[in-house]
Structures are given as C-alpha cells and as structure tokens.
Amino acid sequence: MRKADFLGSLIWLGFGLSMLFSIIPMHVESGRWYGLSPHFYPQLISTLIVVFALLMLVSCVLKPDRYKGQTLDLNWNRFFQFIVFLSTVSIGFVLIAHFGTLIGAPLLIAAIALLMGERSWVKIVATATAPVILAYLLVRYVLGTSLP
Amino acid sequence: MLDALSQAIDSAFSWPVVWYLIAGVFIGYLVGALPGMNRTTAIALLLPFTVELSPLVALSFLIGINKGGAAGSAVSAILINVPGEPSSVVTTLDGYPMTRQGKAGKALQIGLIASVIGDLFATIVLILLTAPLAKIALGTGPIELSALLVFTMTFIAAASGTSFYKGILSGLMGLLLATVGLDPETGLPRLTFGYLELQDGIPLLAVAIGTLALAEIFAQTDMGKHGSYDRQPPSASSKLDDRLSWIEFKAISPAILKGSLVGIGVGILPGLGATLSSFLGYNWVKRTSKTPELFGAGAPEGVAASESADNASVPGSLVPVFAIGLPGSLSTALLMGAFMMHGITPGPFLLRDDSVLVYGIFIAMMMASLVLLVVGYVGQRFFSKIILVGDRVILPIIVFFCFMGAYLESGSMFSVFLMLGFAVAGYLMKKFNYSFVTFVVGYVLGPMAELSFRQAAILSDGNPIALLDHPFAILFLVLAIFSAWRLIKWNTEALAQTDANAKSRV
Numbered sequence: 144m145r146k147a148d149f150l151g152s153l154i155w156l157g158f159g160l161s162m163l164f165s166i167i168p169m170h171v172e173s174g175r176w177y178g179l180s181p182h183f184y185p186q187l188i189s190t191l192i193v194v195f196a197l198l199m200l201v202s203c204v205l206k207p208d209r210y211k212g213q214t215l216d217l218n219w220n221r222f223f224q225f226i227v228f229l230s231t232v233s234i235g236f237v238l239i240a241h242f243g244t245l246i247g248a249p250l251l252i253a254a255i256a257l258l259m260g261e262r263s264w265v266k267i268v269a270t271a272t273a274p275v276i277l278a279y280l281l282v283r284y285v286l287g288t289s290l291p
Numbered sequence: 292m293l294d295a296l297s298q299a300i301d302s303a304f305s306w307p308v309v310w311y312l313i314a315g316v317f318i319g320y321l322v323g324a325l326p327g328m329n330r331t332t333a334i335a336l337l338l339p340f341t342v343e344l345s346p347l348v349a350l351s352f353l354i355g356i357n358k359g360g361a362a363g364s365a366v367s368a369i370l371i372n373v374p375g376e377p378s379s380v381v382t383t384l385d386g387y388p389m390t391r392q393g394k395a396g397k398a399l400q401i402g403l404i405a406s407v408i409g410d411l412f413a414t415i416v417l418i419l420l421t422a423p424l425a426k427i428a429l430g431t432g433p434i435e436l437s438a439l440l441v442f443t444m445t446f447i448a449a450a451s452g453t454s455f456y457k458g459i460l461s462g463l464m465g466l467l468l469a470t471v472g473l474d475p476e477t478g479l480p481r482l483t484f485g486y487l488e489l490q491d492g493i494p495l496l497a498v499a500i501g502t503l504a505l506a507e508i509f510a511q512t513d514m515g516k517h518g519s520y521d522r523q524p525p526s527a528s529s530k531l532d533d534r535l536s537w538i539e540f541k542a543i544s545p546a547i548l549k550g551s552l553v554g555i556g557v558g559i560l561p562g563l564g565a566t567l568s569s570f571l572g573y574n575w576v577k578r579t580s581k582t583p584e585l586f587g588a589g590a591p592e593g594v595a596a597s598e599s600a601d602n603a604s605v606p607g608s609l610v611p612v613f614a615i616g617l618p619g620s621l622s623t624a625l626l627m628g629a630f631m632m633h634g635i636t637p638g639p640f641l642l643r644d645d646s647v648l649v650y651g652i653f654i655a656m657m658m659a660s661l662v663l664l665v666v667g668y669v670g671q672r673f674f675s676k677i678i679l680v681g682d683r684v685i686l687p688i689i690v691f692f693c694f695m696g697a698y699l700e701s702g703s704m705f706s707v708f709l710m711l712g713f714a715v716a717g718y719l720m721k722k723f724n725y726s727f728v729t730f731v732v733g734y735v736l737g738p739m740a741e742l743s744f745r746q747a748a749i750l751s752d753g754n755p756i757a758l759l760d761h762p763f764a765i766l767f768l769v770l771a772i773f774s775a776w777r778l779i780k781w782n783t784e785a786l787a788q789t790d791a792n793a794k795s796r797v
Contacts, residue, residue, distance in 0.1 A: 147723055148454070148457075148723075151457075151723060152456075155460055162467075166482070167482075170481070170482050170483070170484060171474075171479075171481045171482060172474075172477070172479040172480070172481075179476065179745055179748060179749070181474035181476070181477055181479050181481050183745070183748075184470055184741045184744065184745070185467060185470045185481065185482065187744070188463050188466050188467045188470070189467065191463050192460060192463050192464070192467070195456050195459050195460050195463065196456075196460065198456055199454070199456035199457070199460070202456065216721075216722055217722040217723075221513040222513070224512065224513040225509055225512075225513040225718060228509060228512050228513065229509065229711075229714075229715065232505075232690060232711065233711060235690075235694075236694060236704070236707055236708065236711065239694065240704045240707075248691050248694070251687075251690065251691060251694075252687040252688060252690070252691055253687075255512075255686065255687035255690055256683055256684070256687045258512075259512060259682070259683045259686065259687070260683060261681075261683040261684070266683075266684060270684050270687060270688060271687075274688045274691060275691065278691070278692070278695060282695070282699070286340065286343060286699075287343075288699065288702070290695065290698060290699075291698070291704070
C-alpha cells in the first residue's frame with residue numbers, strides 16, 4: 144500500500160502541476176475581468192491538489208509505520224479480470240449505440256452473465272430479454288422518451 | 292405556517308406521493324436485502340426516472356429507497372450471515388446466531404421494529420431541529436459559509452478512511468470537476484475541451500452512476516466466476532420462538548432508544564456514516580448491558596441496537612441538508628443532487644421560500660416509517676427468498692440499468708461513455724482506498740462552494756485579515772483543524788490496534 148500511495152502522490156502531483164501550467168492556461172479563457180477571472184477557482188483547487196499531493200508524498204517517505212497492516216486489494220489476476228469485464232461492457236455499449244437497445248442490451252447482459260459463470264441457457268435468455276423488454280416499454284410508454 | 296402545513300398535508304397524501312413512497316420503500320428494502328447491492332447504488336440508478344416527476348413525488352420516492360435500504364439490509368445479515376450493506380455487519384454478530392438457534396423470524400421482527408422506531412424517532416428530531424438551525428444559518432454570510440464548507444470537507448476527509456490526504460484529494464477532485472462548464476461570472480467555457488455537451492457541466496448522473504454503481508459492479512466482478520448463495524435460511528424450531536412477545540419487546544426497548552440516539556448524533560455529523568453509527572450503538576448497548584457475555588451469541592438487544600442506529604442515521608443525516616444545505620454522506624449528496632435537478636437549492640432559504648415542499652417531505656418521511664413497517668412485515672417471506680438469487684442474474688441487469696440511467700439524463704451516448712470513464716476512476720479509487728464520500732460531496736457542493744468563495748474573496752478584497760471580523764468563520768476553521776487532528780489520531784490508533792490484533796491471531 145505504501146508503494147501504491149507513493150506512486151499515487153506522484154500522479155496527483157503531476158496532475159496538479161499539469162492543470163496549473165498546461166490545462167488551465169490552454170482551456171480556460173484568460174484576461175482581466177470586473178470580478179475574479181475564470182482562472183481563479185480552478186487554479187485555487189489545483190494549487191491545493193499540489194500542496195496535499197506533496198504532503199502525502201512526504202508522509203509516505205517519513206512515516207512508513209502508518210502503512211502497517213494495510214494491504215492492497217488488487218493483484219494482476221484481478222486487474223486482468225477487470226480489464227476483460229470493462230472491455231465486455233464497452234463493446235456492449237458500442238453495440239447498443241449502433242444496433243439499438245433491443246439488440247445490443249440482451250447481448251450485453253448475456254455476455255456478462257456468461258463471463259460471471261452462468262451456464263444455464265434458460266436463465267441467460269430470461270435474464271437478457273425480460274428486463275430489457277420491460278425497461279424499453281417503461282421508458283417508451285410510461286416516461287414518454289426513448290432509448291437508442 | 293398553518294396554511295403551508297395544510298397545503299403540505301394535501302400534497303403529501305395525494306396518490307402519486309403515496310404510490311411512489313410505497314414503491315421507493317419496497318425497492319429500497321429489496322436492494323438493501325440483496326447482498327452486494329446498496330441504497331446509494333439504487334438511488335443513483337433511479338435518479339433519472341425522477342426527472343419528470345414533481346419535486347415532492349421524486350424526493351419521497353428517493354427518501355423511501357434510502358429508508359427501505361437501511362432496514363432491508365438486515366434481512367440477509369440475519370438469514371445468511373452476509374450483510375446487505377456495510378452498516379449491517381454488526382447485525383450479523385447476533386442476528387445470524389439467532390437464526391442458527393431457530394429464531395430467524397424473531398430476529399427479523401426485532402430488526403424491523405428497531406429500524407422503524409429508530410427511523411421514526413430520528414424523523415421527529417429532524418423536524419424539530421431543522422427550523423431553529425435554518426434560522427441560525429440564515430444569519431451567516433459567504434465568509435462564514437466558506438469556512439463551514441472547509442470544516443465539512445476536512446471533517447469528512449478525516450473521518451472517511453485510513454488516509455486524510457487521500458480523502459482531501461478526492462474532495463478536491465470533486466470540486467475541480469464541478470468547475471467544468473460555463474464560468475458563473477463571465478459565462479465563458481472552462482475546461483470543456485471543445486465539447487458542447489460539457490458546457491452545462493459534467494452530468495451528475497454520469498458521475499454518480501459511474502463511481503457508485505458501475506464501479507461497485509467492477510469491484511465485485513474482478514474475482515471471476517460468481518454464484519448463488521448456497522446457505523438456506525433455517526426455519527424456526529417452534530412457533531413460540533418465531534415471534535416477538537410484548538415482554539421481549541419491553542426488554543429490547545432501551546437498546547432501541549440508545550441505538551436511535553447514537554444514530555441521530557452520528558447521522559448529523561458529516562462523513563461518519565451508518566456503519567460507524569451501528570458499531571457505536573451496538574458497543575454502547577453491550578457496555579451498559581447486565582449480560583454483555585450474551586452479545587455475539589444471539590442477543591436480541593444487539594440486533595435492536597445496530598438496526599435502530601443504522602436507520603436513525605438516515606433522517607439524522609438530512610438535518611444538515613435541510614438546515615444548512617450541506618450533505619454529509621453519499622446518499623444525502625445524491626438527494627441534494629435530486630433537489631438541484633428539480634431546480635431547488637436545499638438549505639435555510641428553502642424552508643423560508645418553499646415551506647410547503649419542506650413540510651410535505653417531512654410528512655412523507657413520517658409516512659415512509661409506517662410503510663416500512665408494513666412492507667417489512669408483509670414481505671418478510673418474499674425478501675427471505677429473494678436474497679438467495681445469485682449475483683450472476685442480478686449484476687448483468689444492473690449494468691443495463693446503469694446504461695439506461697446515464698442515457699436518460701442527456702439522451703446521448705456521450706453521457707454513457709462519460710459514465711464508463713467515471714466507473715474506471717471509481718474502481719481505481721475503491722482499490723486504492725480513496726474516499727467516495729468526499730469526492731461526491733465535493734462534486735455536489737462545487738457550485739455552491741465556488742460562489743461562496745468568490746463572494747468571500749470579493750468582500751474581503753482578498754485580505755485574510757478580514758477574517759478577524761468574522762468570529763464564526765474563525766471558529767469553523769479552528770474546528771476543522773482540531774477535528775482533522777483528532778480524527779487522524781483516532782484512525783492511526785485504530786489501524787495500530789487492527790495490526791496488533793492481526794499479529795496476535797497469527
């Protein structure tokens with residue numbers, strides 16, 4: 144956990160500095176205004192991010208005892224599972240965007256159920272179709288709006 | 292006032308409010324009972340469905356979910372030793388042993404009654420406290436409000452996890468994200484990166500559903516294959532042992548009262564949460580019990596204390612929302628977001644300007660307590676069965692609901708992919724122990740914080756010496772430093788204790 148926090152504080156520091164010296168100057172209008180410039184508040188927060196990231200970095204180096212008993216709830220195997228799951232969900236959303244909810248959503252639900260270890264086709268088909276049809280009808284006829 | 296009250300009674304007892312309240316409590320109870328799901332996820336997912344409703348109906352529905360979720364989480368804790376929510380971990384200590392002794396029905400009844408009484412008691416306290424606190428809050432200016440915001444964020448960051456720095460950095464990230472969109476003073480775009488969709492700011496639902504619902508599912512699924520819960524709840528050994536008698540109710544009443552008091556107190560303070568309130572309530576009742584040795588082996592008082600504290604913290608956490616306009620927990624931050632989606636700013640002005648709505652919500656909250664009793668009692672058998680449905684069926688459906696929620700707010704896939712991005716961020720935050728509470732509270736409070744900081748900077752002409760004319764602001768800043776110091780010390784001691792316990796077990 145200490146290594147993760149050390150790395151985390153460096154990332155925060157980098158983020159805060161890039162906000163201050165690159166992103167805010169490029170993506171927020173500058174100039175003098177009657178009150179406070181649009182830069183004022185994002186810069187204030189970014190400065191605070193830099194300050195607290197530095198403090199966290201110092202704390203990681205100077206107080207290693209603080210990390211006793213803390214373990215990281217992540218390993219490469221779990222991270223791989225997460226990437227697989229994330230890819231499945233992303234592809235599912237793209238399918239919904241291209242082919243519509245009635246085709247994309249059942250495929251998404253079935254893929255996730257399969258990925259999680261469900262092997263009963265009856266359950267997969269029921270899980271993938273019934274909620275989608277119900278939700279589609281609810282959105283269309285009760286809420287009066289539409290899904291892709 | 293009487294006129295407003297009579298109008299509020301009329302609107303609160305209208306059919307849409309009553310139906311949505313019942314639906315909210317039922318959904319909340321169901322979600323609370325299902326292990327792995329929680330009320331915050333449910334509120335985030337169902338928030339988009341409330342956009343078209345009137346503010347009173349929408350808020351009654353969401354508050355119903357919040358209350359139902361707090362009570363429903365006891366079901367799986369008692370029957371299968373798997374807490375529906377973290378706040379019900381304490382309920383497993385005595386609830387599950389009662390089930391193993393053949394007293395499952397009795398434990399469920401104790402949990403339900405303690406939840407209802409705790410909830411009702413806290414709702415009454417909320418109603419009594421809101422008006423006087425709002426009156427005080429009305430007298431505060433932007434400098435005091437800025438100092439109060441600093442205190443709230445610091446307190447939540449210090450209380451919310453193992454690292455103060457991580458808590459405060461999450462909160463700052465929330466505040467920074469809230470700056471995306473048009474500058475409030477000049478109307479010029481800020482940090483929109485040329486996307487027109489971001490000119491109104493980052494949509495609340497993309498943030499809430501991504502970090503709270505989809506990220507939670509990612510965290511649950513990274514262990515690979517899942518299954519259903521194998522353990523069947525044992526049935527009661529005899530009819531006599533399955534029901535709560537009047538004598539037993541009288542015996543657990545002090546535990547319910549103590550739990551409720553703890554729940555209200557902890558609920559009002561920002562960032563402490565329902566889990567801590569149930570732990571503190573349980574510990575207080577155990578410490579003052581004549582038979583502390585029975586706790587952990589099926590003591591009914593244990594179930595009563597933890598459940599009443601858990602439920603009392605729900606209305607308790609709404610006190611600062613109604614009185615000052617500051618949320619202190621994830622669910623209240625989402626409720627505040629719901630207010631804002633309807634163009635309403637919660638806080639002292641709301642009570643002055645729209646007292647009919649506030650009284651209507653209070654009446655709906657009282658009704659929700661009674662609905663909770665009926666739903667919990669009538670649906671006991673149903674909820675006992677539904678918790679055995681596996682997450683392989685539930686989680687894929689929730690992913691689809693996440694998509695729907697994000698899409699419905701803006702009607703574009705941009706929000707959906709934004710939500711996916713926040714889900715990845717939320718997953719990493721969860722894994723690396725960054726606080727969700729400070730992040731979401733920071734995001735929801737962002738616009739208000741910016742406004743008050745800007746006003747304070749203009750009023751004081753950027754000179755910190757001007758603070759000397761504002762003793763309340765100084766008080767809040769001193770409190771922020773003191774509470775952060777105390778809570779960090781407390782967290783460090785708790786960690787050292789956990790480490791020592793782990794070593795002694797080895």
